Amino acid sequence: MQNRRSFLKLGAGAALGGIAATIPTMANASCATEIKWDETFDTIVIGSGFAGLSAALNTKKQGLGSVLVLEKMQVIGGNSAINGGWLAIPKNPIQLAQGVNDDSPAELVKDQIISGRGMADIPYLEMIANRSLDAYQLCIDNGVIFRKDFNIQVGGHNKARAIRTKHGTGGDITTKLYESGLKAGVEYRLQNYVEDFVMDGDKVIGLQVRKNFRYPDMKTGSTVFIKANKAVVIASGGFARNMKLRAMFDPSLDPTLDCTNALGATGEVTMTAMSHGVLPMHMNMIQTGHWGSPDEGGFGWSNALLSITWHEGMSVSVLNGKRYMDERADRKTCSEAIMKNRYEDGSPAYPIAFFNYNDHPNDDRVTRAVRDEMAWKVDSIEELAAKFNVPLAALKQSIAEHNQHVKDRKDPLFNRKMDTARELKTPFIVSRVWPKVHYCMGGLKTDLGARAIASKNLAPMKNLYAIGEATGGIHGETRLSSTSCLECLVMGIVVSETIKADAQG
Numbered sequence: 001m002q003n004r005r006s007f008l009k010l011g012a013g014a015a016l017g018g019i020a021a022t023i024p025t026m027a028n029a030s031c032a033t034e035i036k037w038d039e040t041f042d043t044i045v046i047g048s049g050f051a052g053l054s055a056a057l058n059t060k061k062q063g064l065g066s067v068l069v070l071e072k073m074q075v076i077g078g079n080s081a082i083n084g085g086w087l088a089i090p091k092n093p094i095q096l097a098q099g100v101n102d103d104s105p106a107e108l109v110k111d112q113i114i115s116g117r118g119m120a121d122i123p124y125l126e127m128i129a130n131r132s133l134d135a136y137q138l139c140i141d142n143g144v145i146f147r148k149d150f151n152i153q154v155g156g157h158n159k160a161r162a163i164r165t166k167h168g169t170g171g172d173i174t175t176k177l178y179e180s181g182l183k184a185g186v187e188y189r190l191q192n193y194v195e196d197f198v199m200d201g202d203k204v205i206g207l208q209v210r211k212n213f214r215y216p217d218m219k220t221g222s223t224v225f226i227k228a229n230k231a232v233v234i235a236s237g238g239f240a241r242n243m244k245l246r247a248m249f250d251p252s253l254d255p256t257l258d259c260t261n262a263l264g265a266t267g268e269v270t271m272t273a274m275s276h277g278v279l280p281m282h283m284n285m286i287q288t289g290h291w292g293s294p295d296e297g298g299f300g301w302s303n304a305l306l307s308i309t310w311h312e313g314m315s316v317s318v319l320n321g322k323r324y325m326d327e328r329a330d331r332k333t334c335s336e337a338i339m340k341n342r343y344e345d346g347s348p349a350y351p352i353a354f355f356n357y358n359d360h361p362n363d364d365r366v367t368r369a370v371r372d373e374m375a376w377k378v379d380s381i382e383e384l385a386a387k388f389n390v391p392l393a394a395l396k397q398s399i400a401e402h403n404q405h406v407k408d409r410k411d412p413l414f415n416r417k418m419d420t421a422r423e424l425k426t427p428f429i430v431s432r433v434w435p436k437v438h439y440c441m442g443g444l445k446t447d448l449g450a451r452a453i454a455s456k457n458l459a460p461m462k463n464l465y466a467i468g469e470a471t472g473g474i475h476g477e478t479r480l481s482s483t484s485c486l487e488c489l490v491m492g493i494v495v496s497e498t499i500k501a502d503a504q505g
Helices: 050-061 078-082 093-097 105-116 122-130 132-141 171-184 243-249 268-275 302-312 331-338 364-371 381-388 392-408 484-504
Strands: 005-010 032-036 039-046 067-070 086-088 162-164 187-189 193-200 203-211 222-234 286-289 314-316 352-356 376-378 428-432 436-440 451-453 460-466
Touching: 039 050, 039 203, 050 067, 050 078, 050 132, 050 171, 050 222, 050 484, 078 171, 086 132, 086 484, 105 122, 122 132, 122 484, 132 171, 132 484, 171 187, 193 222, 193 268, 222 268, 222 484, 286 331, 302 314, 302 352, 302 364, 302 428, 314 392, 352 381, 364 428, 376 381, 381 392, 381 428, 460 484
Parallel strands: 039 067, 039 222, 067 187, 203 460, 222 460
Antiparallel strands: 005 032, 005 193, 086 162, 193 203, 203 222, 286 436, 314 352, 352 428, 376 428, 451 460
């Protein structure tokens, strides 16, 4: 009941809430504290990316009462709004229209098991893959438009099953889900920072929230207490922007690497949940994206541009002019190969990657990249070698070898699949590549219904759920491209069903 007084416990999450660099430590309120509820909602969702927006909309449609979404930043969408808008959907309509009839959810899971290197949660991946068309339909039902006839095979996948939004950005999805949520009666609040959970024993019953928060200044705003009758859903994303946590969990990760994530990806809610006993999983498994560019900050256009390069072109080392990897391997394999390219002093020797300009002269992926000078048009191999200081003779030989591999449809050097590779002819579009920290495979352990698992007894905690990048143990050591959006959208559907089942039980 709203404003009901009760003696409840605030745990050590208040102390860990400020673990991100730039956010100071909160006061520890571990003693029994009298809580006066300022508001009450049936379900509170923390985070407004794909997972949070899907969970909020679907929970509202389940008829479970009031739904509140809390977002600590000044805009809706988080990392999801700035990503590339890719979804891996076996048996999607575009794929079937292309004549790709031999794909299935099981085929997707097979690829993910390989990528996960023995550490993936197979039942979880199977559940997500089996409901991939539900995620696709969720998008279609809410007005998301996908690129006409666009369905390709991306790194680590054995089939062409990746579709992309019209504008090549996740904002095409977050905007539509947000608008549908508004129409359905979901309430969204920006600049609301979750300081702590309010617990009644092992049950989460509400949140301590700093409203009117201006990231990252914890001196801004004021504290309120919001009760959650049925559920708190953690959909707050990963911690790739939290340099302190990154270094703690994976000291081997190059601290100089740029990051694709939005500034708010700092992981405080995950750490707060851990302080209340939620089991963490795979926190040291932090993925880099091999499609990063050193010539632009953050996510940028390189992801889109290199979706052409890895398929049609090639990448060579500036040190010797030779290829050094299978350009169509998974993210971990490619990232590790790229980062071996270093000068004697250990500094990065940024490899170059290029493809035929005349094959894509008006493609927006090309025009945007050239406009923003993270890629360049070169008219000859000599110009390419001179611009990037690559040994000319070796570069010419590498291009000749590539063209022979295209004719033979076989790559004896790295066993790259050559079905989409093209014979290289100048002029080229060329860019430099270097990985960026991109995704946290680690997070909170959940069951198949998205219930948060307690570390003390490995049983589900009451009223607490987690979905999306805030969870851990699903993908294993590395995640395949185009599978995060799928996971987030599907788990938003699943968690709504779980909340309903738990409320009725």
